[in-house]
Amino acid sequence: MRTVLIVLFDGVQSLDVTGPLEVFAGAETYRGGSYRIRTASLDGSPVRSSSGLVLVPDQALADAAAPHTLLVPGGSGTRRPDPRLIGWLRAHGPRAERLVSVCTGAALLAAAGLLDGRRATTHWAYCDSLARDHPAVTVDPDPIYVRDGNVSTSAGVTSGIDLALALVEEDLDRDAALTVARHLVVFLRRPGNQAQFSAQLTAQTARREPLREVQHWISEHPGDDLSVESLAVRARLSPRHFARAFRAETGTTPGRYVERIRLEHARRLLEDTTDGIEEVSRACGYGTPEAMRRAFVKSLGSAPAEYRRRFRPAPTG
Numbered sequence: 001m002r003t004v005l006i007v008l009f010d011g012v013q014s015l016d017v018t019g020p021l022e023v024f025a026g027a028e029t030y031r032g033g034s035y036r037i038r039t040a041s042l043d044g045s046p047v048r049s050s051s052g053l054v055l056v057p058d059q060a061l062a063d064a065a066a067p068h069t070l071l072v073p074g075g076s077g078t079r080r081p082d083p084r085l086i087g088w089l090r091a092h093g094p095r096a097e098r099l100v101s102v103c104t105g106a107a108l109l110a111a112a113g114l115l116d117g118r119r120a121t122t123h124w125a126y127c128d129s130l131a132r133d134h135p136a137v138t139v140d141p142d143p144i145y146v147r148d149g150n151v152s153t154s155a156g157v158t159s160g161i162d163l164a165l166a167l168v169e170e171d172l173d174r175d176a177a178l179t180v181a182r183h184l185v186v187f188l189r190r191p192g193n194q195a196q197f198s199a200q201l202t203a204q205t206a207r208r209e210p211l212r213e214v215q216h217w218i219s220e221h222p223g224d225d226l227s228v229e230s231l232a233v234r235a236r237l238s239p240r241h242f243a244r245a246f247r248a249e250t251g252t253t254p255g256r257y258v259e260r261i262r263l264e265h266a267r268r269l270l271e272d273t274t275d276g277i278e279e280v281s282r283a284c285g286y287g288t289p290e291a292m293r294r295a296f297v298k299s300l301g302s303a304p305a306e307y308r309r310r311f312r313p314a315p316t317g
Contacts, residue, residue, distance in 0.1 A: 001036050002171060005067035005096075007108075008041040008057050009085055011077025014049040015157050016102040020071055023164035026180035027172060034172060040064045042084055050076045061088050069167070070096035073160070074103030074123065086111045099151045100167070102160035106153045110134040118148040123156035161186060206249040210235040215250070218258055222265045223285045226258045258285075263299055266292060270308040277304050 004024050006017055021037060028035045041047050044060030070093060089112035093099055101109050106122040107130055109115050116136040121127065127141035140146055145154035145163040154163040161184070169177035206212045214235050218226055231254055232242035246254045266284040269275055277289045281304075286292035293303050300307060 001033050002068035003065070004035055004037045004069045004071060005064055006037070006039045006071045006073065007061070007085070007089075007105075008039050008047045008055055008073075009075075009077045009082065010047045011075050011079075012047060012049050012055070012073050013075035013103060013157065014051055014053045014055065016073030016075060016105065016160055017049075017055065019158060019161040020073075020100075020102060020164035022184060023161055023168060023180055026183055027168045027176050030176055030179045031172060034176075038064065038067070042082060042088070061085075061092075064092075066092065066095040068096065069098045069100055071100045071102070072105035072108050074101070074105040074107070078104040078107045081108055081111065089114065097150060098167075100163065101153045102163070103154065103156050106130060107133075109151070109153070110137050115151065115153070118151055119146055120148065120151070120153040121146045121155055122153060125156075206246070208245070208249065210237070211246055211249055214246070215257070218261050222258075222262045223283050226254075226285060228254050259295065262286065263295055266296075266304065267307065270304060280304070 004021075006021060008017065017039070021039075024035045024037050028037070038059065039055070039057040040059045040061045040063075041057040042061055044057055044063070046054050046056045048054050072089070086108065089108060093109070093112055093114045099109060099114060101120075101122075103123045104126050106115065106120050107126065110120070110130060110133070115134065119138040119140055120130075121140050121143055122130050124141055127139050130137065131139040143155070144159040145152060145166070147166075152163055152167070154160050165177045165181055165186075168180060206215060214231050217234060218231070224230075228239050228243050231246075232239040235242050235245075237245065243254055246257075250257065252260075262284045266280055266286070269280045269283065273280075275283070277292070281287065281289045281292040284292065286295065289304070296302060296304050296307060302310070
């Protein structure tokens with residue numbers, strides 16, 4: 001049986017706690033004897049979450065045995081943490097077989113020196129501050145979770161559920177993770193390197209209606225002619241005026257925006273369908289498998305076929 005110890009503190013984000021907790025509890029319900037879940041605060045007293053919800057821990061951290069998985073959630077309480085909590089993490093974190101943080105819980109692990117020399121992520125809004133305050137940590141702001149050895153860090157809030165499901169799949173098997181995901185009515189697994197934001201959310205939404213319509217058209221028709229000239233006609237602007245206005249209002253060029261949309265669409269097709277590589281490349285506007293391969297290698301560091309092998313869920317019976 002794997003013990004999961006979840007650290008509680010005033011100002012904790014309640015969903016950072018309850019999301020992963022429900023995943024591990026669901027796995028224990030499905031397959032008894034898999035997990036023993038405990039919660040602990042510094043002195044064993046109840047804590048008030050950032051939303052006002054009061055959480056009652058099972059025990060004090062001083063009384064907790066070394067767990068298999070030590071999970072550190074985030075929340076507003078990570079901004080000025082109790083030095084005693086950092087001290088406990090520094091002393092006891094290395095004793096856990098697996099360290100996990102959700103959202104800004106990464107800041108607590110970093111403050112305890114547990115992320116030094118490692119790659120990590122956190123909520124997009126705090127990646128810059130994590131990198132600035134802890135230069136020994138390699139902060140990757142894009143993925144929803146990062147796994148580096150026995151240390152796993154996740155992005156904002158619900159990504160903690162994605163990471164917990166991946167850990168259950170690793171500990172038990174895919175059937176267990178799938179059963180829990182179905183019960184919670186969530187995706188079995190969003191790949192860890194999936195971006196925290198979709199391409200549409202990464203770029204700003206244009207203020208002017210014709211440009212907003214073009215953004216929507218691009219996302220709905222990634223396989224069409226999406227050249228600046230073609231898009232300018234749709235926006236009823238000259239190509240030069242269109243390119244300048246698009247960048248001014250969205251923060252990116254039309255070409256870069258199209259690249260992101262096509263890559264995101266191709267990733268989704270590779271993860272969710274059995275369409276061939278050539279068919280996917282045509283559907284996403286790449287024209288040839290080689291053009292799509294270059295785009296994948298440039299942005300993701302792997303070819304489409306390898307990406308599919310890594311991230312497309314195995315078929316179930």
